[in-house]
Amino acid sequence: MNILGIETSCDETAAAVVGDGVRVLSNTVVSSLKDHEPFGGIIPEIASRRQIEYIHDVVAESLRQAALTLDQIDAVAVTKAPGLIGSLLVGLCFARGLSRAKGLRLVEVDHIKAHLYANYLQWTQEHTACGQQRLPAVGLVVSGGHSSLFHVRSFRDFKLLGVTRDDAAGEAFDKVARILGLGYPGGPVIDRLAASGANEQIKFPQAPIKGSYDFSFSGTKTAVLYYTQKNKNKPDYSPAKVAYSFQESVVGVLADKALKACHKLKVPTLLIGGGVAANSALRRQLQQRAALEGIDVFFPPMSLCLDNAAMVAGLAYHSL
Ligand code: KG4
Ligand code: ZN
Numbered sequence: 001m002n003i004l005g006i007e008t009s010c011d012e013t014a015a016a017v018v019g020d021g022v023r024v025l026s027n028t029v030v031s032s033l034k035d036h037e038p039f040g041g042i043i044p045e046i047a048s049r050r051q052i053e054y055i056h057d058v059v060a061e062s063l064r065q066a067a068l069t070l071d072q073i074d075a076v077a078v079t080k081a082p083g084l085i086g087s088l089l090v091g092l093c094f095a096r097g098l099s100r101a102k103g104l105r106l107v108e109v110d111h112i113k114a115h116l117y118a119n120y121l122q123w124t125q126e127h128t129a130c131g132q133q134r135l136p137a138v139g140l141v142v143s144g145g146h147s148s149l150f151h152v153r154s155f156r157d158f159k160l161l162g163v164t165r166d167d168a169a170g171e172a173f174d175k176v177a178r179i180l181g182l183g184y185p186g187g188p189v190i191d192r193l194a195a196s197g198a199n200e201q202i203k204f205p206q207a208p209i210k211g212s213y214d215f216s217f218s219g220t221k222t223a224v225l226y227y228t229q230k231n232k233n234k235p236d237y238s239p240a241k242v243a244y245s246f247q248e249s250v251v252g253v254l255a256d257k258a259l260k261a262c263h264k265l266k267v268p269t270l271l272i273g274g275g276v277a278a279n280s281a282l283r284r285q286l287q288q289r290a291a292l293e294g295i296d297v298f299f300p301p302m303s304l305c306l307d308n309a310a311m312v313a314g315l316a317y318h319s320l
Contacts, residue, residue: 001019001020001021001074001075001317001320002017002018002019002025002066002068002072002073002074003017003018003021003073003074003075003076003077003107003313003314003316003317003320004016004017004059004062004063004070004073004075004076004077004098004313005017005018005076005077005078005109005309005310005311005312005313005314005316006055006059006076006077006078006079006091006094006095006309006312007078007079007091007111007114007307007308007309007311007312008051008055008079008083008087008088008090008091008092008094009079009081009082009083009084009087009088009091009111009307010042010047010083010084010087010144010145010307011031011032011033011036011042011047011050011087012029012030012031012032012306012307012308013029013030013031013032013050013051013054013055013058013090013091014027014028014029014030014058014307014308014309015028015055015058015059015061015062015063015309016028016062016308016309016310016312016313017062017063017065017066017068017073017313018121018310018313018314018317020317021120021314021315021317021318022120022121022122022314023122024121024122024123024310024314025065025066025067025068026061026062026063026064026065026066027062027065027123027303027304027308027309027310028058028061028062028065028309029058029306029307029308029309030054030057030058032046032047032050032051032054033185035050036184037183037184039184040178040183040184041174041184042084042144044084044085044086044087045086047084047086047087048084048086048087048089048090051086051087051090051091052090055090055091055094056094059094059098062309070098070102071102073102073104074104074105075104075105075106075107075316075320076095076098076099076104076105076106076107077095077106077107077108077109077309077312077313077315077316078091078092078094078095078096078106078107078108078109078312079091079092079108079109079110079111079114079309079312080092080108080109080110080111081110081111082110082111082112082145082146083111083145092108105320107316107319107320109312109315109316109319110158111307111312112141112143112146112148112274113150113158113315114311114312114314114315115141115143115273115274115277115311116139116141116150116152116158116271116273117155117273117311117314117315118273118300118304118305118308118310118311118314119271119272119273119298119299119300120314121300121304121310121311121314123301123303123304123310134269135152135153135154135155135269136151136152136153136154136265136267136269137152137267137269137270137271138150138151138152138161138258138261138262138265138267138269138270138271139151139152139158139270139271139272139273140254140257140258140270140271140272140273141272141273141274142168142169142170142254142272142273142274142275142276142277142282143168143169143170143273143274143275143276143307144168144170144171144174144185144187144275145168145170145171146163146164146168146274147163147164147168147169147215147217147254148160148162148163148164149161149162149163149213149215149257149258149261151261151265151267152271154318155315155318156318156319161213161261162212162213162214162215162257163214163215164214164215164216164217165209165214165215165216166216166217166218167216167217167218167221168217169215169217169250169254169276170185170187170274170275170276171217172217172218172220172221172250173185173186173187173190173247173250173276173279174186174187175221176190176221176224176242176243176246177189177190179221179224179225179228180193180224180228180239180242180243182239182243185275187275187276187278187279188278190243190246190247191247191278191279191280191281193239193240193243193244194240194243194244194246194247194281195244195280196240197238197239197240197241197242197243197244197245198244200241201241201244201245201248202227202241202242202245203245204220204223204224204227204245204246204249205219205220205223205249206220206249206252206253207219207220207253208253208256213257213260213261215253215254215257217250217253220246220249220250221246224242224246227242228242247279247281248281251279251281251282251285252285254276254282255282255285255286255289258270258272258286259286259289259290259293259295262293262295263293268294268295268296269295269296269298270286270290270295270296270297270298271297271298272286272297272298272299272300273300273305273311274305275305275306275307277299277300277305278302278305278306283299
């Protein structure tokens with residue numbers, strides 16, 4: 001079964017064709033990120049206007065890459081929520097129109113759950129690990145808009161364990177990058193800069209929120225702001241040290257909660273998804289700690305960590 005996926009929840013306009021829920025036949029992504037960079041964050045009005053401009057060509061390109069025509073597509077899947085309302089509407093209207101015009105079944109998919117499904121896609125020759133990541137699993141989705149922990153009992157049964165109470169993990173990276181004058185998006189820049197600041201750590205506070213799987217990152221972000229304001233003119237001030245220390249603080253809480261959920265629920269599989277899953281410190285720390293604790297941890301390939309439509313088409317297969 002070939003499913004055409006469409007994803008327009010934020011600044012990426014994405015379309016993909018996935019065969020039988022696992023084989024990525026095409027994966028096309030165009031982003032309006034450059035248009036938002038001068039503002040230091042996503043401007044919803046600009047994002048939705050770009051979605052309208054790009055959607056038709058992106059869908060056509062994904063069919064071309066897959067070497068299929070619409071007549072060889074069995075169903076259309078589209079991100080329903082969460083996301084920016086204007087951006088979401090473009091994908092939803094396009095998918096609904098296509099489904100009506102061609103008589104195709106339509107599946108509306110939750111964006112956050114789809115991020116975890118990225119672990120099950122066969123994208124390249126090297127990434128054919130499907131099936132090893134058995135369910136049930138614990139799933140951690142960390143992106144620019146969300147930090148959510150799930151108990152994934154099946155692809156149609158996700159129990160939400162915890163969410164962020166304020167900033168999402170990626171949002172905290174983006175805001176700290178802005179404090180440090182590093183530009184937008186902040187995650188990749190902080191990740192790179194932190195590598196050269198690893199010899200000494202400033203203790204920025206963490207918010208463990210005991211007895212809950214919820215997260216909170218705004219206190220850590222504010223501590224970075226105060227530290228920077230106080231120290232930026234001192235000779236030993238180092239943005240790399242600040243980036244490293246902030247990253248350690250966030251990654252530590254994410255790893256603690258995800259591993260704790262695995263133990264409490266007696267689930268030996270941990271799935272990570274979302275843009276922050278690309279973070280090298282998160283990958284390193286989780287891989288090391290999970291190995292010691294007898295837990296198998298899985299990250300999607302880098303190209304499927306960020307927003308894409310293959311994860312949407314893949315998850316939709318299980319609804320059909
Ligand atoms: O999943 P995504 O593409 O969009 C949302 O659904 O939000 O995630 C984008 C987020 C941004 O906040 C970006 O700064 C963050 O992912 N990000 C990273 C890294 N690469 C992207 N955060 C930390 N380390 C990275 N290497
Ligand atoms: Zn996302």
